[in-house]
Amino acid sequence: MVAAKEDAPKVTSETSTFDDAITTLGDFGRYQRRVFFLVCLLPVSCGIQALLTVFTLATPDFRCALPELPNDTYSEAGTFHEELLNLSIPWDVDNDDKPMRSQCLLYRNRNQSAPPGELFANRSTSSCHSWVYDHSTFTSTFIEQADLVCDKREYHANADMIYMVGLLVGSIVMGVVSDRFGRKTALMICVVLIMGTSIGTAFASSYAAFVTLRFFIGIGGMGIFLSAYTLGLEMVGRSVRTVAGSALQMFWPVGLFLMTGVAYGVRDWRHLQLALSCPSALFLAYAFLINESPRWLVSRGRHDEANVILNKVATVNGVPAPPTVGGSDEKQEMKNENPLRMFTNKTTLIRTLIIFVNWVVVTMVYYGLSLNVGSLGGNIYLNNFLSSLAELIGYCVALAGLDRLGRKVMHCGSMILGGVACLATMLPVMYGGESKDWILVALSNVGKLGASSAFSIIYLFSAELYPTVARNSLMGASSMVARIGGIASPYIAQLNVIVGGDLGAALPLVIFGGSALAAGLLALFLPETLNRPLPESIDDAINYGKETKEGPPKASYTNIAFTI
Structure with missing residues (x-):
């Protein structure tokens, strides 16, 4: 925790909103950079634990x-x-x-x-x-230890599915904990949870123990990512929020690069699980290195605590202390509307369902392609490295195009690109000959690039389409619906084992591709949100895209609830 100096500037008697305070402190000062760097390390661990089963549950010959x-x-x-x-x-x-x-x-x-x-x-x-x-590739895997082959081959997909259910539970439970008890509290609970369960997984001696621990890893991983995303964005100013949100997501594939490198050197699944889980204990230091989000403190009426932290920020940033945050003007009066009204109007119902479909499909395609890496021809380590590289490029492409081409063009383009690439895998199966494995790998990575780009865009795009009065609820609902795609993805990825042959190798990619293409085309019916006012009420959402007059503030991360 950053300690305040004894000569820290005093708070003035004037009151202000939290955004006014951030403007005074600087959008991305030394304090914010310090906190942002620390929270960026958290998705590294989340990415590792999410996809570590690519190696620990690999099926050798x-x-x-x-x-x-x-x-x-x-x-x-x-x-x-x-x-x-x-x-x-x-x-x-x-x-x-x-x-x-x-x-x-x-x-x-x-x-x-x-x-x-x-x-x-x-x-x-x-x-x-x-x-x-x-044992030419792996010294041992959990599949070998538990003999999850032949009649038990579906146990592999079941294990990945149970992890996805953990993500679903985590998005619900840890979201409530974060909003009620604080971002830092939720973060530290999940750090302890994922540290204990991920290390414990290395000592699992039965399938039941393994999948139970994976379930809790899913809960902890979702909670950590949610808390990191929220803490990272709530402390920075509006001018850097788009870049900050994308940068946080880019650290996920950094974890995948690290995982691939360590897995290449550590071929025993227990040793690999330990090697990649023990470093999570370092995050316990965040109890002392990171303060609670002052924006959350203000939202809970704890203005004195928020002002103490803002004074520390001012000291570290070397700027005068901002006016005291608080007062009755801090909360904007908002019409009390029922979010379910979004489902009673034809326009908002269709748009919401299209958004839900895109959340389900992009989650299914992303996790499906990630889990399918081990089933592609060639070297599993090289394939995973290339898949991680494609993901990183996808995030960079999304960041570069969001404010130039718009949310709709970038999201639809990413989904359609990924869909066409995956569908095209039928061509090498039919005509590729001896070189078809590498063509499959290349097309799969193009699909992963598109899915990763779309994954990063859908958060912003859907949040800008939902009205302020229902944004938190609908973003939470979107995240929960998305887990349907995550739960289905391991079973689709396992079709290559069930079907077998050339058709089996291409079938999962064809399903992912067809789904992505359909969802991308559906998203063409959504309105563009770039440089447009955010809908505040449900009536605004109904009329969104029909008018061009000036209204509420233009769409940006500034007015968007940070719900994952």
Whole structure:
């Protein structure tokens, strides 16, 4: 916590609004830069824990273990081993139609050899109950430890789904905690929660323990990101809020770069989980390094505490203390309207449903493409690095175009670009030949770029379309609806395993692409919000886009509730 100097300037007797105080203190002074840098480190940890299962739940190559050979290994160890495999395990084909040992079946009567190509010919089979795994890429993964293969292959998707449910619960519970008890309080609760559960995951010995801990990691991760986003933006001025919001999101892929690098060097899933979770203990120091949001304190009527913090800000920034924040003019009178009225008017109903659809689809496509990295051809570490790079570029593209081309053009363009790229994956499947794996990777990354760009834009675009009287409620509803897409994404990503073959490799991308294209085209029916007044009442929202007269303040982060 930044300590106030003894010669800190005194508060004047004049009163002001919080935005007036920020104007006096500076939009992005030394104090704000210090706090902003600290909160930017939080999404790094969130990104790591969100997508760490790309490695910890990776499925290495495997096959049925030989019951007659207790020390069986995945690689063939000589002629005798090969002959025993031919007697015991039928041949199958992989996604490239190349011969491979069956992963889930054993011959019942193991007394004759089955050469490649005679797939299960005239011989009965039964399911195997133990497996051997290829350790050329991973020393171990949780999939191998718990044998989540064959009849249990859907357990992988279930684990990712339970994490998404944790995000849903976190968006509800931690949003309430943040608004009622403070941003810093919610942040520290979630830091302790995610530190304990992420470290505990490394010691999980059962599937139930693993997914339970992942559920609480989801709650903590959502709470941390929500608190970081709110703390980061509530302390800066209007001139830097658009850039600050995008910059906060850019630190998410920074975590993914770090995760990929550490995963490349640490191939055991327990050691990897520990290596990437233990550093979260450093965030406990935020209890002393970060103050509560003075904007939140003002909103709760705790003006004296807010003014003490604002004096500290003035001291660190080297500027005179702002007028005292408080007084009856701090709160604007707002007509008491029911947010449900947005669903009784045809115009606002259609727009709200289009926004909901876009939240669901962009969340589904983003997480689906991220989780699908391990199923693409080539090296999983390189693929994940390229996917993270595509995400970072997507955020930069969104930031560069938001105030030039507008929210609608950028969002629709990002969704359509990502959708077309994913749909185009059918072409290499049909005509790509030997090079199709790299074409699939390239098109998947273009899709990830579009999804990431759209993800960063949808927060701002939807918040500017919702009226002030219902903005908090509708942004919260949008975030909750979005989790439907997150819950569905791991199951769609797993279709490649269920379907198999070339079609299985492309099917998840085609589903993501078709959904993104449809949602992007639907968003064309939404009005542009760039440089337009924000709708204050529901009547304003009904008439939004129909008039050009001057009204309330123009759309910017300044008047938008910071709800995730």
